[in-house]
Amino acid sequence: MRKFQRAAAGALLSILFINVQAADAPPVRIGVITSLSGVAAQSGEQMKAGIDTWLRMHGDGAGGRKLQVIYKDDTGAQPEVAKRLAGELIGREQVDVLAGFVFTPNAVAAAGVADRARKPLVIMNAAASAITARSPYVTRTSYTIAQSVQPLAEWAYKTGSRRVFSIVADYVPGQEAHTWFSSSFTAKGGVIVDSVKVPLSTVDFSAYLQRIKDARPDAIHVFLPNGQPMVSFMKSYKEKGLDKAGIRFLGGEGWADEDVLNAAGASMQGIYTAGFYTFSRQGADNAAFTAAFAKTVGQRFKPNFQAVAAYDGMALIAAALQRTKGDAGGEAFMAALKGYRADSPRGTVSIDDKTRDIVQTIYIRRIDKQADGHYAATEIDRYDAVRDPAKPLD
Template identity: 75%
Template sequence: MRHTKLAGPGIALRFTTICAAALSALATLAWQPGAQAANAPDTIRIGVITSLTGPAAQSGEQMKAGVETWLRLHGATVAGKKLEVLYKDDTGPQADVAKRLATELLGRENADIVAGFVFTPNAMAAAAVADKAKKPMVVMNAASSAVTTKSPYITRTSYTIAQSVKPLAEWAYKTGSRRVFSIVSDYAPGLDADAWFGKTFTALGGAVISSVRVPLNTVDYSAYLQRIKDEKPDAIHVFLPNGQPMVSFIKAYKEKGLDKAGIRFLGGEGWADEDVLGMGGDAMLGIYTAGFYAYSRPGADNARFLDAFAQTVGGRFKPNFLSVSSYDAMGLIAGALAKTGGKADGAAFMEAVKGYSAASPRGTVAIDAATRDIVQTIYIRRIDKKDGQYVATEIDRYDAVKDPAK
């Protein structure tokens, strides 16, 4: 789905003497996903495909930091096996690159598990490779509902668009909204958000008076916001890519006076991230968002995570939902390996995943045995300012939410 520096190490195979026939066999092995090269019996290799350079590098950095924070807190040994993480850079939404990297990881580099994936197209491309190899694949972001249907070897620790948008629509209706204007970026996650908000809100009795899709490269939203103001809804539902598009939109929302006109703002995941809050400033105050994690959420589990995360990144930035889903992915991998006695073969691993449940910085998470997708709490948050800091205050919650698309 949505959302956004350090290239990961490769694995060098050193040989002192090797016959030509053996070298040819190894070259063939490198490009066959299901093939097995020699590997240390006490090591589990986890290949993480993410965006470490390019436009989504910030998301990749969050993902990598979440993995490293889990290792900092829990160590790199599970069931007598050492966990070795291999990072690979897909450079952004590049499905062909992700597929090639998955092929290399599960072939030449003999990874036992493939994980990561900021973007849905990249996850979809890698799914075919993991399925053919019968190797576990743990999705740390890519939020299209369909991802986990592409192979019985896929599970996910992030969320789906429908999973966060449905509670947002329910909350909006419950708290008085009846006429909503929906505006989303014109790409798959935005279309999912528009569809699920509209389906849920209208089923309850509300009306989506207009539904607008804006080009993904839009930088000036003023004309759209003037139209919204003229149509006088009581709320707007917004879904945009993470980062600067959100900031540009919310500033224009305030400049056009939509807040003063009583048109409340309903956003999804990402609007409570530190970078968006920092760039948006006071324009962010009073908006409502739905999501599974904000760094300012209360609780001992999150406090412990924040402390370790700050050590991991040297205090350079706060965690967002990507880092938490990656942190929890490592917890899921460790939990499954503990159940299997360190065996990472696809069938045994996925069977162990189906019963997974654990405490997390975001609250309790579990895996739905039927869909292999995440079950979690979705929080409704209001952006406030406390002690000079912008924070997401939890004002409502929907517990044990499954992906409604499944």
């Protein structure tokens, strides 16, 4: 009896000791570098709202430790600023994990800092394929350009397009979009009749659209920065009568975002886009997410793909900490991502064990006017378990 009492007392003391350890453990500090001011402030706001929505829905703890998020503003595509902020977050703020990054150059700059410090870095937007190859401590919960463009090209050919004109913004994501759409489309037997790379600052697309109309393709492939450039392009597309000329529109992620749909209005009717998320997708997971998101932002705006990628970034961080029992060290954290798989507002996602990039469904969506008078995207086809095609399978 005494032996049993001593064993029970010992077990109780062990439990109390573990609980005291958990209570005394410092918080896991997550340094988020995003654009909270400047031309990309709306993207940063979406990212922050996605993170805050995850905390609203799931609480601020994981692996027996409290989660503390620290936001830093990179003010836009400023790699030197991002590099400096990453250094300050690791050195001065003592963060355990870096996350965020709207822009590819900023993510690349911070990846070098994370690599030297052996800190995990979770990309929540930047979409150039090469970023995750910069360091074994980098993973991504957004997408790559190639990942969304290749299915779009294959779908375009499958549904009848044979002659496509490609127009993209002249920066790395636009160049990757052109490369992957063109190579994927021509591999199927299609023809790129012409292509043009427009300056990133372009706001008047009328001359380009007249050139496209004169070339008489059966479709155009378009990749532009999110927001106003998309709105300006769609209004010119409508004004130049490309829709009436039977030239169908093929775009990537971002064209189904609420701000673009509302601003471009009727010019969005009948266009096709490819991507991993839109606020109007069906399903219980997205219904719960959008309801919580509305509370987070006071119903000021709906979530876009950047918000759900940030939400999933927090889910990944929490899952890794659960597996490591709160160990946020670089090696332990990255090892914990092996076999990661989760349900998301976008559908089922996983992390590629070799590349540390997200594997996900890419949806083909058509935009139409809804019964309430607003425009929204409806999923009409899907490509499941899509990995980044820019990286070899071996």
